Amino acid sequence: MAFETAISGLNAATTQLDIASNNIANVNTTGFKQSRAEFSDIYTGSNLGVSSLAVSRGVRTAAISQQFDQGNVKSTNNNFDLAINGGGFFMLSDSSGTVYSRAGAFGVDRSGFVTNNAGQQLMAFNVDTAGLASGTPVPLQIDTSDVEPKASGSVTIGINMRATAAVVGIPFDSTVAGSYTNSTSMTFYDSLGNSHNGVLYSVKTGVNTYDSHLLVDGTEVTPTAGGVITFGTDGKILTPASGVVAYDPFAIAGAAPLTLTLNYSGPTPTTQYGDTYSVNALDQDGYTTGRLSTISIDETGRVFSRYTNGQSRQMGQLAMANFANPQGLRQAGNNAWIETFASGIPLVGTGGSARLGTVQSGALEDSNVNLTEELVKLILAQRNFQANAQVIQTEDRVTQTLMNLR
Template structure:
């Protein structure tokens, strides 16, 4: 009688419904991966095997296979929400135990660690003190301390001085209080060792001689005491082709300037920096102007690039690399062991984790300010639910029919 086969069909349909129900329940769960029930038929066989005309004995659940297809990526307002576009898993550290997830909803804990809601730390490639990424991985720890100030040492100026400018009548005396004593100037903010800002102004005056200009640097005003005298020479010279020929290397070094209580400020001005200075027959213009100092600063934001590079932006305009997100992939993701809470553990058949940077080794890239949703298709689940229900009803009908036949046999006299 087909009772046992039909009963196995009922059990299989129930298993299918449980899997579908779990999928539907997690349709809104971040990083959830749907499962699929896989069935296999059952054949009754003796020690000598089944005959060619053997009748099956029902069905069994062969596997509950998770489907690791990409979920829909939705954007958020939190830079620390991360989604993987492509293959791979985030690596989590829980007191030395590794787990793997697609759920990238992270935040910063009180000690500067990047963690999920369970307190598990995001594993990343570590950065050294210079911001260089090393090959060592570990729980990411952000340095939330203020960045120390750096005194300005070098100024770069890229400008064009008008070749049509005649010799200044006041040459060689430059007096910032008298605009007629110089032909042009440009200013920028520089910093001392305490991070205090100072206004630095470079004054230029056309001197006698082809392509020769006098240059002086003043800090914080126009008083004579604010003048910083060059250590050797105060002129810059351009050749017949309009390019800088003197000083050698294009840099003027100035005597140290007292900025009590900070350390004395010794500055150089490089006229051949990012954009070399020239003397052409066009109006004066400043094409580049920069310096290498900065004030103290504190973290204003954390940015994470597609490559997984994690950078901290500071209020003083500086940027520091803190690490790089590490992703893991497996030869057989189906072999991963589900742990719950949207995480998996390495399994015997999954293979060992292959850890690398995002965008390499078939790994996806990181999308910051985004989360990967569940890959559950509700319409697909509803159709599967109807199918499983019909299977259940059909197997129940088989049992009902078999019962009727059995009752008929019992009633035979």
């Protein structure tokens, strides 16, 4: 009997050694979660029906459970290195289906898919025009094509006219400095992304009254209606009532005609105050073509591509998952797990929602193995092994004594 009990103890000590050695081997593995052995004693029944005389038959490994506590987060210089602060897993796709991982060392393959070093593709939600995640997660693919240009159309202008400026008494001529009160330059873009020089001239023709003249590449553009701006005694625009001046289409060789609308009543409206002329706001909605510059990922997992023309696009939002019982997940290798009946079905969402942690770009989560603790476990497992081996030796000597009786 003692032989069997001691053998179970040797097996348990060996299991403990195996687990500790695996933890130590993965002390530098990104996203690795340490395991621990959980043991229970064995009883095979009572002696002669008296439960108080029941004798244990040894020990068995009841479970090998993984510890999903947070590992240290280490900063890197790669935007595609991702760490999760809190609960949850990245969703990855491979030939066998969907797997889950805390290891966030990703890159872009030749087809533009975001993958790890095992070739597993990072999953993300598609986003609608409002940037909201929707649908079923799909492999995240980075679009490296250029952004098509957008022709200028709406221009927002916020300037302050000098209330004490003198009335101009000569006809407007852009080449004559005294024929206008002030001027403001800007850049417009046509449908092909080519830039065009624009200059807006203001000519004070009377008390609180200005004529506006818009020139594109030196040629004046005709306003659809008037182009006269007047101010009230409070310094605010009186006419046009909407604060908007529209212009006739301006022909451009090889491109679509440029149709411009100038809005003087934007968030920073045009006024006539004091004795200082100032340009407080100047913005237009056109841009030239742009090449992909950088990829950034925010804490909720939204993936943005930024371009050389200053534009940005949201390419998707990372899909993350958590489980009712993460310890029920089965290890699949390559720092990944797969769901089981014990883990429950994946609870899929986006970073920072429900029980899902936030995403940190440019960082990796270290292994949560405590090396000192594992070395102590090795010593304890060695002692346990030696003690059980001593039991076998003792039982052997007792058996030999009985066999030597005459």
